[in-house]
Amino acid sequence: MIDKRVSVFFIFSFSLIFFIICVNGQSRLIGSECWSYSDCSSSVLNSYCKNYRCVCYSPYIPSQNLNMCTIATGEPCPTLSTVCYDNNARCNSTKKGYCECKDTFVQHTDTRVCLRAIGQSCTGAEVACVDGSCQNDKCQCPQPLVGNSFGNRCVTALGENCLQSQECADPHATCEANGPCICNDGFRQVQRADGSTLCKRVLGAACDEDEDCANEYSFCESMRQGTTICNCREGYVRSTDTKKCLAVPLLWPGSCEENLQCHGAFGSLSNCTNFTCSCPIGYEFSENSGECVLSISQYYGKSRIHEYCNIDYDCIQHAFCREQHTCLCEPYYAPTPDKGMCTATPGLPCSSDSVCATMTNSECVQGLCACKINFILDLKNSSNCIARPVIEGDHCQTQDECYDAMDRAHCVNERCHCYTNYHFVLGLGRCIRSRDLNDTCQADYECFIKGDSKELECQFGRCRYRLENTSSSSNPTTIAVITILGLGIIRTIL
Ligand SMILES: *[C@@H]1O[C@H](CO)[C@@H](O)[C@H](O)[C@H]1NC(C)=O
Ligand SMILES: *[C@@H]1O[C@H](CO)[C@@H](O)[C@H](O)[C@H]1NC(C)=O
Ligand SMILES: *[C@@H]1O[C@H](CO)[C@@H](O)[C@H](O)[C@H]1NC(C)=O
Numbered sequence: 001m002i003d004k005r006v007s008v009f010f011i012f013s014f015s016l017i018f019f020i021i022c023v024n025g026q027s028r029l030i031g032s033e034c035w036s037y038s039d040c041s042s043s044v045l046n047s048y049c050k051n052y053r054c055v056c057y058s059p060y061i062p063s064q065n066l067n068m069c070t071i072a073t074g075e076p077c078p079t080l081s082t083v084c085y086d087n088n089a090r091c092n093s094t095k096k097g098y099c100e101c102k103d104t105f106v107q108h109t110d111t112r113v114c115l116r117a118i119g120q121s122c123t124g125a126e127v128a129c130v131d132g133s134c135q136n137d138k139c140q141c142p143q144p145l146v147g148n149s150f151g152n153r154c155v156t157a158l159g160e161n162c163l164q165s166q167e168c169a170d171p172h173a174t175c176e177a178n179g180p181c182i183c184n185d186g187f188r189q190v191q192r193a194d195g196s197t198l199c200k201r202v203l204g205a206a207c208d209e210d211e212d213c214a215n216e217y218s219f220c221e222s223m224r225q226g227t228t229i230c231n232c233r234e235g236y237v238r239s240t241d242t243k244k245c246l247a248v249p250l251l252w253p254g255s256c257e258e259n260l261q262c263h264g265a266f267g268s269l270s271n272c273t274n275f276t277c278s279c280p281i282g283y284e285f286s287e288n289s290g291e292c293v294l295s296i297s298q299y300y301g302k303s304r305i306h307e308y309c310n311i312d313y314d315c316i317q318h319a320f321c322r323e324q325h326t327c328l329c330e331p332y333y334a335p336t337p338d339k340g341m342c343t344a345t346p347g348l349p350c351s352s353d354s355v356c357a358t359m360t361n362s363e364c365v366q367g368l369c370a371c372k373i374n375f376i377l378d379l380k381n382s383s384n385c386i387a388r389p390v391i392e393g394d395h396c397q398t399q400d401e402c403y404d405a406m407d408r409a410h411c412v413n414e415r416c417h418c419y420t421n422y423h424f425v426l427g428l429g430r431c432i433r434s435r436d437l438n439d440t441c442q443a444d445y446e447c448f449i450k451g452d453s454k455e456l457e458c459q460f461g462r463c464r465y466r467l468e469n470t471s472s473s474s475n476p477t478t479i480a481v482i483t484i485l486g487l488g489i490i491r492t493i494l
């Protein structure tokens, strides 16, 4: 009975002491006993009482000395002032921030503690280097190891010998058995500007961004199927071994390493020879089409018209070899006087003006070669178009030319002339019957006396010599008189 009483007394006293300490001291830690919900939160932010013990709200965790609720490294932190568990970590943002190792610190891969990164200063050395050791006030890896891209591990550089257990500097590289660290299949070793190396994706390998692709002139291309792969940029083609992006030349003949480059630029016929694009034998580069075309000089022979031949190919361009073994121009082609060329003539089927080009002043009209407008065929040369006559005295070859152009005109000594008693009026472009002195007339230009230098005009319906200064319209009276008389005449005629 006494024992029981004693223990009850003790329990009561202890509880009382504890209660007094806790209520007055406000010094609860995480793990401390508690009696009400607010007991904990008054001492430690973000804590509450659970099963008579102070605990942190999720996702907070107790600090090392249990006097705070903190956020573990790498976990989301609600506010900038949130205390991170690691002394060398901080909440990196107010909005959607995370507890992250501070600048120059990185997480140790195993312990997840924030330590000095490789390459960072370790002066004072109150915080250990994450890997390697502090040498010359700097966290350094033992030779020949190098820091990995996160700076939290000493690893073997690409190309360096490694032990199989060792990590390679790039996550896309493997340590061969006792061999060097080499990039995995689908990756290629490339050098950064600072001389360090890394593995990037080869042409054809899947990628996320342009930076992933190893090759010069390559980029991360979105394919139609929704995949993205490293491919050559526009203006470049993939080499046959798929290891390089080769430039497609812009100007003939350009420089090349592979036929593909020439095909891309100058058509499938052109090949790369001696590091220059060229056309195959029998072909030549055409500036017009930008491709290799059948070579005129190669495709045709040298035998001129009426010269000896065995086959068509012996003869010059646009000529063929007839049975008597002589060259003749093809239909709608005519030989030049030296018989060294067959030139186009009207009626030659054409696809463009250039087909008719050997015919002067020609064009391709509705699929046939013809003279340009205002040109007519030279009767002496069916490959020559000459200007159509327009005014009296122009060159002509037929009567019709003059008649067609200026009505009452004919061709005399290769020049157009108006018929006798007709004269050419420039303003009308025609030959007009000449009205003599005192003849009836309607317009000044009808009055004309051949060889007479004095000017004639049509006065009151008759051709007269122009009176000196009287026709000058500066005299109103004269005009009025003329008008009245003119009206009178018209009325009389009507
Ligand atoms: C904060 O840290 C997280 C985790 O390390 C990271 O994903 C995020 O980009 C960082 N935010 C800022 C603003 O630095
Ligand atoms: C040009 O290339 C094609 C295809 O690559 C090949 O068949 C041909 O023999 C080549 N010609 C020359 C002259 O190199
Ligand atoms: C290739 O080019 C070099 C230098 O331009 C020249 O000496 C050589 O004859 C060329 N070879 C051929 C096959 O054209």
Ligand SMILES: *[C@@H]1O[C@H](CO)[C@@H](O)[C@H](O)[C@H]1NC(C)=O
Residues within 6 Å of the ligand: 335, 336, 337, 343, 358, 359, 360, 380, 381, 382, 383, 384
């Ligand atoms: C005919 O004209 C064409 C084109 O001007 C010229 O090449 C050719 O020599 C001429 N022929 C004659 C016979 O004058």
Ligand SMILES: *[C@@H]1O[C@H](CO)[C@@H](O)[C@H](O)[C@H]1NC(C)=O
Residues within 6 Å of the ligand: 437, 438
């Ligand atoms: C023209 O007519 C005028 C007067 O009407 C006259 O004097 C002149 O002789 C005539 N001339 C001719 C060439 O008929």
Ligand SMILES: *[C@@H]1O[C@H](CO)[C@@H](O)[C@H](O)[C@H]1NC(C)=O
Residues within 6 Å of the ligand: 468, 469
């Ligand atoms: C006619 O006009 C010209 C100049 O227009 C002048 O020199 C001349 O004297 C004039 N003649 C008469 C007769 O008025």
